[in-house]
Amino acid sequence: MWLMGQGGSYGVAPWGDRTAEGTNTYTDYPTTGVTRHYEFNITREVIAPDGYQKSVLLVNGQFPGPLVEANWGDYIEVKVNNHIVDEEEGTSMHWHGFLQHDTPWMDGTPGVSQCPIAPGKSFTYKLHASLYGTTWYHAHYSGQYAGGLFGPTVVYGPNHVDYDTDLGPVMVSDWWHKDYHSVIEDIMAPGFRGQTISDNNLIQGKMIFNCSMVEMNDKTPCHNHAGIAKFRFQKGKTHRLRFINTGSQGTERISIDGHTMTVIANDFTPIVPYDTKVIILGTGQRVDVIVKADAGKKESAFWLRATLSPCSVAKQHFAQAAIFYDDADENELPDSKAWPDEDPNTCANEELYLTQPLYPIKVPEPSFNQEMDVGVIVNETDHFLWTFDGYTPRVDYNHPSLLAAKEGGLKKFGSDVGIYDYGSNSSIRINIWNPLIAPHPMHAHGVEMYILSQGPGKWDGSTITNPDNPLRRDVHMVQGGGHLVVQIDTWNTGLWAFHCHIAWHAAQGFFTQLMFGSHEIADLQIPDSIYQTCREWDAFTSRTVVDQIDSGI
Numbered sequence: 078m079w080l081m082g083q084g085g086s087y088g089v090a091p092w093g094d095r096t097a098e099g100t101n102t103y104t105d106y107p108t109t110g111v112t113r114h115y116e117f118n119i120t121r122e123v124i125a126p127d128g129y130q131k132s133v134l135l136v137n138g139q140f141p142g143p144l145v146e147a148n149w150g151d152y153i154e155v156k157v158n159n160h161i162v163d164e165e166e167g168t169s170m171h172w173h174g175f176l177q178h179d180t181p182w183m184d185g186t187p188g189v190s191q192c193p194i195a196p197g198k199s200f201t202y203k204l205h206a207s208l209y210g211t212t213w214y215h216a217h218y219s220g221q222y223a224g225g226l227f228g229p230t231v232v233y234g235p236n237h238v239d240y241d242t243d244l245g246p247v248m249v250s251d252w253w254h255k256d257y258h259s260v261i262e263d264i265m266a267p268g269f270r271g272q273t274i275s276d277n278n279l280i281q282g283k284m285i286f287n288c289s290m291v292e293m294n295d296k297t298p299c300h301n302h303a304g305i306a307k308f309r310f311q312k313g314k315t316h317r318l319r320f321i322n323t324g325s326q327g328t329e330r331i332s333i334d335g336h337t338m339t340v341i342a343n344d345f346t347p348i349v350p351y352d353t354k355v356i357i358l359g360t361g362q363r364v365d366v367i368v369k370a371d372a373g374k375k376e377s378a379f380w381l382r383a384t385l386s387p388c389s390v391a392k393q394h395f396a397q398a399a400i401f402y403d404d405a406d407e408n409e410l411p412d413s414k415a416w417p418d419e420d421p422n423t424c425a426n427e428e429l430y431l432t433q434p435l436y437p438i439k440v441p442e443p444s445f446n447q448e449m450d451v452g453v454i455v456n457e458t459d460h461f462l463w464t465f466d467g468y469t470p471r472v473d474y475n476h477p478s479l480l481a482a483k484e485g486g487l488k489k490f491g492s493d494v495g496i497y498d499y500g501s502n503s504s505i506r507i508n509i510w511n512p513l514i515a516p517h518p519m520h521a522h523g524v525e526m527y528i529l530s531q532g533p534g535k536w537d538g539s540t541i542t543n544p545d546n547p548l549r550r551d552v553h554m555v556q557g558g559g560h561l562v563v564q565i566d567t568w569n570t571g572l573w574a575f576h577c578h579i580a581w582h583a584a585q586g587f588f589t590q591l592m593f594g595s596h597e598i599a600d601l602q603i604p605d606s607i608y609q610t611c612r613e614w615d616a617f618t619s620r621t622v623v624d625q626i627d628s629g630i
Contacts, residue, residue: 090235092107096237097236097435098237099436102208102209102345102436103176111152113146113151113152117143118137118158119136120138120160121135122138127276128285128288128299129276132256135225139228141248142227142229144228147233149207153172153205153206157194159196159197165617167474168194169185169191169216170185171215171217172204173213173214173215173361175208176524176525177205177569180205181479181571182604182607183202183203186630187472187629188478188630189477189478189573189630190479192477192614194613209233209345210365212230212345213227213228215228215323218630219261220260220261223257223581229245229246229323231245238341240315240316244317247280247306247318247321248323249321251326251327251389252279264584265584269460270461273581274391275327275385275389275391276290277392278385278394280397280398283304283398284305285304285305286303287301290393307398308399310402312370312403313370316367316370320358322359322362322363324360326580327391328357328358328388329358331356331382332355332415334411334416335372335376336368336370338356339368341366342364345550346435346548353431357386357424359426360578361520361578362550376411377402377405378405380413381400399411423557425532426553429531429542430542432548434546434547439544440529440564441566444503444504445502446508447466447505447507447508448507449589450509450510452464463577463586463587465587469585472628473629475611477611478494479572480603482598495588495589496590496592499591499593500596508560510536511558513557517582518553518579519555519576519577520552520575521551524565527563527565528549529564531554531555533558569594570597571601572591572592573591573592573593575591588630
């Protein structure tokens with residue numbers, strides 16, 4: 078499938094004769110010459126997606142935000158206008174999973190690749206769709222995306238499994254009734270030792286909340302007649318669904334009553350198809366599936382279920398959407414039964430042997446091995462913070478590390494930023510040991526990680542799953558009391574955030590920065606628009622004190 082308006086003859090794909098099975102997308106990707114233009118207006122508004130009224134941040138007044146579409150090889154250009162002027166707050170937009178070949182300043186991570194967009198100002202992102210599949214965009218300024226500032230992205234490319242209908246992105250997310258800044262204030266308060274608890278779980282930004290669970294002293298309007306998401310299946314046809322976990326904390330277990338799902342992609346990586354009843358999504362992860370509408374003759378409506386795993390604490394942990402066959406009455410909700418699901422409560426992803434990339438790449442010998450342990454500290458002011466390899470970094474919005482590296486190298490960095498300069502190393506292997514009970518979805522910007530090993534306990538140092546063709550993706554779970562071993566090729570010059578994608582953990586310092594090609598950063602031709610954004614941010618902060626109580630990302 079590709080967008081209308083492409084040049085060339087009918088039936089000729091914009092990406093030419095490249096196929097999913099035969100193309101290394103990291104080295105061979107098209108440039109179509111087409112640019113897809115979008116404009117985002119960021120505003121603060123009041124909505125009640127689950128019946129509970131709250132203040133949120135929206136893109137073009139929509140929750141979730143509008144779909145961004147492109148073909149493999151297109152450019153995507155998005156002008157972001159910051160209209161958060163009531164309480165004067167900066168923002169930025171991260172294009173999750175995009176590699177940003179030769180444009181690391183377009184990654185959208187404030188304090189790393191850019192200064193925030195000041196209130197009343199604009200910035201235009203332009204990125205090359207060098208990978209294809211399903212992803213999303215989201216704010217990366219403190220916890221803003223937990224307050225509604227996100228939306229889906231689809232880059233159409235070659236298919237390796239036939240299907241009849243693309244139903245598009247299906248976003249699942251936990252949901253807080255407190256605004257995101259209040260949650261940040263809670264977790265960053267002296268004496269905090271607990272765990273944040275979400276209030277609800279949503280599919281496509283919808284789910285009914287049981288208003289009887291609202292605390293007695295909470296006078297916020299709440300009603301029990303919020304809607305649910307609905308989808309249509311055509312009987313006998315196959316349907317593609319693009320699941321995205323756009324949540325802030327929870328690991329989702331997704332199933333469709335009476336239907337088997339065929340998994341065809343993890344994040345931006347097409348994989349050898351396999352069948353399953355349940356898929357597992359940590360925050361930031363995506364899984365594409367094919368589903369055939371071939372359930373029993375009597376039923377014509379079924380529940381799509383997204384359930385937060387018990388390792389993700391929530392008041393209301395389940396969400397449901399209705400799937401109706403073409404002959405079903407949408408006024409009659411499904412009464413289908415859920416598949417049995419024995420959740421091991423580890424929040425680990427599926428076994429690695431199941432997930433083999435369609436285009437095989439053998440993991441290279443690492444030129445550098447590194448151990449990065451997960452930990453916690455309570456500092457001298459009684460604040461609970463996460464550590465990653467002993468660091469608890471905090472970004473400087475006024476001095477992004479990419480610009481600082483270009484101007485003067487590491488001598489300009491303080492000791493609290495956690496930047497790793499890998500110099501001339503070509504491929505680094507990182508062994509993450511998580512001795513604590515909480516799981517973490519680990520996300521690397523600007524790269525696709527080889528996922529080499531996962532499981533309980535420490536890595537034995539030898540076992541690699543599918544060494545000739547390991548899974549590649551940009552987010553993967555490390556379970557509580559377990560390990561995750563990844564490898565990253567360092568060809569993509571720039572500074573890239575590497576962090577837990579739980580919004581509250583990142584806010585508490587669970588991130589670091591990976592510097593690739595440090596000897597080339599001084600020669601980067603960074604556009605003036607990046608420096609202009611910093612000049613505007615400097616002007617804003619010269620008259621306003623920014624309430625940065627967390628790490629900033």
